Amino acid sequence: MKEYYLGLDLGGTKILTGLADQEGNIIARSRRDTEAAAGEETIIKNMILTIEDVLAKAEVNKDQIVSLGIGSPGPLDATKGIIIENANLPWKNVPLVKKMEAALGIKTLLKNDANAAALGEKWFGAGRKVDNMVYITISTGIGGGAIIERELFNGTNDNACEIGHTVIDPDGPLCGCGKHGCLESFASGTAIGKRAREAAAKGLSKEMLELADQIVEDINAVICAQAAYQGDEVAQEIFKKAGYYLGIGLGNVINIFNPEMIILGGGVMKASDLFLAEALATMKKTALSGPLEIVSVKEAELGSDIGLMGAVAVAMEDRLVKNG
Ligand SMILES: [Zn+2]
Structure with missing residues (x-):
């Protein structure tokens, strides 16, 4: 009997689920709205519907599934399988693993989304050939995951x-x-x-105000990036400053982990040409020369599938470490 794995990327607005074969190739996928506002029971119902959908599409039975991996925003307790709470999902202390296992009869594993993404990039993305790497996501927040000797370091x-x-x-x-x-x-x-709203409120950037129809509260990082690309020096400086601080962070990561590779992902990386050069220059000043010599900094390769492939990697981690 052929064996399969399930990966489920749980987000505040959408759920993306994939069925993967033993090599991690996605053979069926399903997407649904999370309907977070409707509460815990509805969210779990929607998760289960995506799983039933991929199984039906691929004509695979539940007993052919080795495990289900879930990547979710935290904070969560991965060992106990509990989501502690989340800004975008209206739940607190939900024993998600227990609930999914009871509903599906499939072994379920849970990781926070940044840790899952690190596993995804390690096994299916930019980190395929390295044993020691750190993944950093720069998005609404900044998160990360460290892979040490091919395994996720959980703490x-x-x-x-x-x-x-x-x-x-x-x-x-x-x-x-x-x-x-x-x-x-x-x-x-x-x-x-x-920073962009503060600058606009002080009257320092006409460009950003114009892009936001003169409403300071509507200015965000996307508008700041647009203004920067249009030549607004204040917006450019805001990104450069962010890059400077990111560079200090990268230097710290290098000095602690001595990784072979740092992989950068997350939505803010779409504007990487506005801040990455500054980040790398600062990184070179803050990292020690030994670990700096061998590290490479790469952009994440999995794009919009990083959450899904991360969840698949969570489900497959034992197999991947053994066979990969
Ligand atoms: Zn903090």
């Missing part, structure tokens, strides 16, 4: 590699976590949007 209670909350300047801006001056408070999409 003692699954909170390792919260790169976004490493403190760059304790007197810096307030971060969503309650501390001050975390990397995320300087270099995330949210931080870039905030």
Whole structure:
């Protein structure tokens, strides 16, 4: 009997599920709205519907599935299989693994989305040939995952590699976590949007205000990037500054992990030409020369499938480490 794996990328607005063969090739996929506002039962029902959909499409039976991997925004307890809470999903302390296993009878594994993405890039993306790598996602927040000797480094209670909350300047801006001056408070999409609104409110950028129809509150990182590409120097400077702080973060990652590769992903990377050169220049100043010599910095390869392939890699990790 042929064996298969399921990967489910759980997002605040959509659920994307794929059925993969033993090599990790996606042979069927299904997408549905999460319907987060409708609550826990509806979200879980929608997750199950996507799974039933891919099984039907591929004419595969449940008993041919080795395991289901779920990538979800955190914070969560991966070992216990519990989602602790989430800004975009209205749930608290949901024993998701237990619920999915009870509903489906399929072994279920849960990881936070950044850790899952790290596994995805390791096994199916830019990190295929390396044993030690760190994945960093720069999006509304900054998250990451470290692969050490081919395996995800989870930490003692699954909170390792919260790169976004490493403190760059304790007197810096307030971060969503309650501390001050975390990397995320300087270099995330949210931080870039905030700097942009502050600059526009001071009357420093006509361009950004024009792009937002004169409504300061509507200015975000995307508008800041548009203005920067149109030549707005204030917007360009905001991205450069974010790049500078990201570079300090990269230097710290290099000095701690001595990775062969750092892979950068997340929505903000779409504007990488506005900040990456500054980040790399700063990284070279902050990293020690030994580990700096061998590290390469690459862009993530999986694109919009990173969440899905990450979830598949979560389901397949044991097999991949053994056979890969
Ligand atoms: Zn923080």
